Amino acid sequence: MNIGQGFTKFRDALFEPSAALTDPVDRHRARLFAKLMFGSFLAMVLPALGFGLGDKMPLTPFYAILAAMLCAYFLSRSAYYRIGAGLITAGLYVLSIWVIFSAPSYSASFVAITLVWMVIPFLITSMFFSARTTTITILLAFVSILLLPLLIPELEYRFLAPTWAFMFTWAVMHAVFMYHTRKLEKGRRSELEQAHLQLQNEIEQHQRTEERLHIAITGSGGAYWDEALDPDANFDEQPGDVFYSAEEKTLLGYDENSNFPGTSIEWSQHVLPEDQPLREQRQREHFDGQTAYLDHEYRVRRADGEIRWIHGRSRILRDENGA
Numbered sequence: 001m002n003i004g005q006g007f008t009k010f011r012d013a014l015f016e017p018s019a020a021l022t023d024p025v026d027r028h029r030a031r032l033f034a035k036l037m038f039g040s041f042l043a044m045v046l047p048a049l050g051f052g053l054g055d056k057m058p059l060t061p062f063y064a065i066l067a068a069m070l071c072a073y074f075l076s077r078s079a080y081y082r083i084g085a086g087l088i089t090a091g092l093y094v095l096s097i098w099v100i101f102s103a104p105s106y107s108a109s110f111v112a113i114t115l116v117w118m119v120i121p122f123l124i125t126s127m128f129f130s131a132r133t134t135t136i137t138i139l140l141a142f143v144s145i146l147l148l149p150l151l152i153p154e155l156e157y158r159f160l161a162p163t164w165a166f167m168f169t170w171a172v173m174h175a176v177f178m179y180h181t182r183k184l185e186k187g188r189r190s191e192l193e194q195a196h197l198q199l200q201n202e203i204e205q206h207q208r209t210e211e212r213l214h215i216a217i218t219g220s221g222g223a224y225w226d227e228a229l230d231p232d233a234n235f236d237e238q239p240g241d242v243f244y245s246a247e248e249k250t251l252l253g254y255d256e257n258s259n260f261p262g263t264s265i266e267w268s269q270h271v272l273p274e275d276q277p278l279r280e281q282r283q284r285e286h287f288d289g290q291t292a293y294l295d296h297e298y299r300v301r302r303a304d305g306e307i308r309w310i311h312g313r314s315r316i317l318r319d320e321n322g323a
Contacts, residue, residue: 020079030081037073061099089121112163131178223247253302270300
């Protein structure tokens with residue numbers, strides 16, 4: 001196992017969702033959620049241990065946030081990843097407000113460290129809901145943040161302003177990004193639907209043409225066949241399979257369920273030896289582009305031993321390069 005394979009295996013072990021999730025969209029969301037929770041958990045370890053928070057910062061809410069992230073991460077690996085998303089969305093919001101209310105004193109850095117984690121619920125909301133729902137959720141969260149100084153007189157607006165401005169700017173940019181992403185997806189979906197509709201119309205038109213061709217040929221007592229030719233092989237040595245109509249099989253005395261010749265080589269084995277040279281000459285002339293149509297008559301020996309004359313008429317369709 002090389003380094004790349006080892007890294008892929010390690011990454012899948014950390015983030016690959018449960019096999020119970022079969023829908024590709026659900027698996028993608030669960031995988032993104034697992035990565036978000038894993039990274040957030042690692043980033044929360046130092047604050048939960050008290051680094052950079054000061055001596056008076058309450059650590060119990062940070063322990064609760066750490067436990068909620070760990071629980072959400074494990075749920076992201078299961079079929080219940082949506083429960084984990086709801087848990088961490090509500091938990092981070094409540095715990096952030098809990099830290100604000102339980103703090104003995106306030107500063108701009110304290111508010112920034114506490115409220116910046118509310119960005120994670122915003123991200124999770126955007127993963128599972130529309131741009132409109134995400135925008136409404138973010139606006140409600142911002143309004144509740146602005147009301148905090150009314151409930152906590154010691155918490156001055158000057159402490160909230162830097163963090164609030166940063167989060168609001170991020171939220172607006174994220175909402176705009178979501179709006180344009182959804183718009184692009186809608187445009188691509190519309191293009192795919194139009195292409196699918198056009199393809200369906202072409203298929204139906206082709207089927208109608210085939211039906212008319214079949215009626216015209218069988219109504220005149222004829223039969224038809226089709227083959228993709230290899231320009232580097234002889235006409236009677238083509239390696240590909242040949243499609244023969246039911247009427248074509250009947251000409252040689254076979255029914256639809258019998259072992260009918262599947263290649264031009266097998267078909268040629270039914271041609272009488274004395275008619276084979278002229279038939280091959282006509283085929284080669286048309287194969288080399290010397291004639292517009294392959295038009296010839298020859299005799300074949302049917303499966304029951306009866307000899308029958310066949311009048312064959314066909315044309316090779318070539319691409320723009322003549323192949």
